[in-house]
Amino acid sequence: MYSNAYIFRYAAIMVVVVAAVLSSAATFLKPMQQRNQAIDKMQSILAAAGMQDVSVENAIEVFNGHITNMIVIDQDGNVLADYSGDEKQNSEAFNLNLKTELFNKSQKRPFRLPLYVIDKQGEKTYIIPLLGAGLWGPVWGNMAIKSDFSTVTGVTFDHKAETPGLGAEINTNMFQDQFKDKQLLGPDGNFVSVQVVKGGVSNFPANQQKHKVDAISGGTITSNGVNDMIENVIESYVPFFKKQG
Amino acid sequence: MSAEVKEREPLFSAKNRKLITNPLNVDNPITVQVLGICSALAVTAKLKPSFVMMLSVIAVMTLANVIISLMRNGIPPRIRIIVQLTVIASLVILVDQVLKAYVYDVSKQLSVFVGLIITNCIIMGRLEAFALANKPWPSLLDGFGNALGYGWVLLAVGFTRELFGSGTLWDYQIIPQAFYDFGYVNNGFMILPPMALIVVGVIIWIQRARNPQLIEEK
Numbered sequence: 001m002y003s004n005a006y007i008f009r010y011a012a013i014m015v016v017v018v019a020a021v022l023s024s025a026a027t028f029l030k031p032m033q034q035r036n037q038a039i040d041k042m043q044s045i046l047a048a049a050g051m052q053d054v055s056v057e058n059a060i061e062v063f064n065g066h067i068t069n070m071i072v073i074d075q076d077g078n079v080l081a082d083y084s085g086d087e088k089q090n091s092e093a094f095n096l097n098l099k100t101e102l103f104n105k106s107q108k109r110p111f112r113l114p115l116y117v118i119d120k121q122g123e124k125t126y127i128i129p130l131l132g133a134g135l136w137g138p139v140w141g142n143m144a145i146k147s148d149f150s151t152v153t154g155v156t157f158d159h160k161a162e163t164p165g166l167g168a169e170i171n172t173n174m175f176q177d178q179f180k181d182k183q184l185l186g187p188d189g190n191f192v193s194v195q196v197v198k199g200g201v202s203n204f205p206a207n208q209q210k211h212k213v214d215a216i217s218g219g220t221i222t223s224n225g226v227n228d229m230i231e232n233v234i235e236s237y238v239p240f241f242k243k244q245g
Numbered sequence: 246m247s248a249e250v251k252e253r254e255p256l257f258s259a260k261n262r263k264l265i266t267n268p269l270n271v272d273n274p275i276t277v278q279v280l281g282i283c284s285a286l287a288v289t290a291k292l293k294p295s296f297v298m299m300l301s302v303i304a305v306m307t308l309a310n311v312i313i314s315l316m317r318n319g320i321p322p323r324i325r326i327i328v329q330l331t332v333i334a335s336l337v338i339l340v341d342q343v344l345k346a347y348v349y350d351v352s353k354q355l356s357v358f359v360g361l362i363i364t365n366c367i368i369m370g371r372l373e374a375f376a377l378a379n380k381p382w383p384s385l386l387d388g389f390g391n392a393l394g395y396g397w398v399l400l401a402v403g404f405t406r407e408l409f410g411s412g413t414l415w416d417y418q419i420i421p422q423a424f425y426d427f428g429y430v431n432n433g434f435m436i437l438p439p440m441a442l443i444v445v446g447v448i449i450w451i452q453r454a455r456n457p458q459l460i461e462e463k
Contacts, residue, residue, distance in 0.1 A: 002322070007323060010320075014331060018331055018335045025339055029346040033342070036345065163437075
C-alpha cells in the first residue's frame with residue numbers, strides 16, 4: 001500500500017512535469033500558430049476582395065502588395081490612424097480585437113474599428129471585417145465594398161460550429177456569390193443593409209431586391225445571425241461613410 | 246528462485262499480433278464494445294476530418310498506453326484515474342497545439358473535437374484495462390490496434406456520409422453533374438448526426454451477421 005505522503009509527492013511531481021512540458025510546447029509553437037492565424041485572416045480579407053485562391057505561402061506577399069492602407073476609425077467616423085507601408089501588418093488596424101470593440105459598442109462605450117483599403121489606380125475598395133453570433137457559436141467574415149460605400153463587391157463568411165449542411169453552408173461560394181452587387185444604402189443614402197431572406201428574392205418588389213439575398217433552407221437562426229452581424233457591424237461604419245462621401 | 250530464464254517472446258508473436266487484429270474485428274471498440282460513439286457521430290460528416298481524427302486518436306492512444314505502462318509500477322492505485330486523465334489531457338493538448346502550428350486548416354475543421362479526444366472513453370478504457378497491467382511493447386500494440394479499430398469505423402462512416410450527403414469524397418466531386426441534372430439530390434439527412442448512428446448500426450449488423458463469434462447465445 002502507498003502512503004499518503006507518497007501519493008502527494010507523486011501528484012505534485014507529475015503536475016510540475018506536465019506543466020513544464022505543456023508550457024514549453026506552447027511557447028515553442030506560438031510564433032507558428034500566430035503566423036497561421038494572421039495568414040488565415042489575410043486570405044479571408046483577400047477572398048472578400050475577389051482573390052480566392054491565394055496560397056498559404058504567398059498570402060503575406062500578396063496581402064502586402066494589394067492592401068494599400070489600413071485605417072482605424074472611431075464611433076463618430078473619425079480616422080484615428082492610417083497605416084501604409086511595412087508597418088501596417090503589425091499595426092493596431094490589423095490586430096484590433098473586434099470582439100472587444102463590438103462589446104464596447106453594445107455597452108454604448110466608445111469603440112474603434114478597422115478598415116482595409118485596396119487602392120487600384122484610384123479605384124478604392126474598402127474591406128470591412130464582420131463578427132457576430134450564429135446558432136452554435138460565432139460567425140465572422142469580411143465584406144468588400146466600392147468607394148460609393150454602398151455596392152458590395154464580395155463577401156466571405158466563416159463559422160465555428162454551425163450545423164453541417166444547413167447553417168454551415170454560409171461559407172460556400174453558392175451563398176456568398178449572391179451578395180455581389182447588392183446595395184447597402186437606400187435611394188436617399190440612408191443605411192438599409194443587405195438581408196438574408198426566406199421565400200426567394202424574386203418574390204420581393206423590384207426596388208427591394210438589391211437589398212436581399214436567398215437564405216439557406218433549414219438555417220434560419222444562422223441566417224438571422226448573419227443579418228444581425230452585417231447590420232450591426234456595417235452600421236458602425238456609416239458615420240465614416242458619410243464623412244467620406 | 247528458479248534459475249531458468251524465460252525465453253524472450255518474439256516482438257510479433259501470435260499473442261502480440263492478436264493485440265492488433267482483435268480490436269479491428271471481434272473486439273472492436275465501436276462496433277462491439279460500443280465506446281467512443283459520441284466522437285464517431287460528430288466528426289464523420291466528411292472523410293477528411295474523420296481521417297485526421299483517426300490519426301490524432303492513434304497518436305494519443307498509443308503514446309498514452311506506453312506512458313502509463315512505463316509508469317504502472319509507481320502509480321498509487323488510489324489516484325490512478327487522475328494520473329491517467331492527466332496523461333491523456335496533456336497529450337491531447339500537445340496534439341492540438343501541433344495541429345494548430347503545422348496544419349492550421351485541418352485544425353480549424355476539427356476545432357473542438359480534438360479537445361474532445363480527452364473524453365473518448367476508449368482511451369481511458371485501454372489504460373485501465375490493459376496498460377496498467379502490461380509491459381510497454383504489448384501496451385503500444387494494444388493502443389495502436391484499438392485506435393485503428395476505432396479509425397476504420399470512422400473512415401467507413403465518413404465515406405458513406407460524405408458520398409451520399411455531399412456527393413463528394415475528400416472534397417472531390419464524385420457524383421457527376423449529370424445525375425443532379427436528372428433530379429438527383431444529396432441526402433441532407435446523411436450530414437446530420439442521427440444518420441451516423443444509423444450507419445454505425447448497419448456496420449454492427451453486417452459485422453454480426455458475418456461473424457458467428459459475436460452472436461450471443463440465448
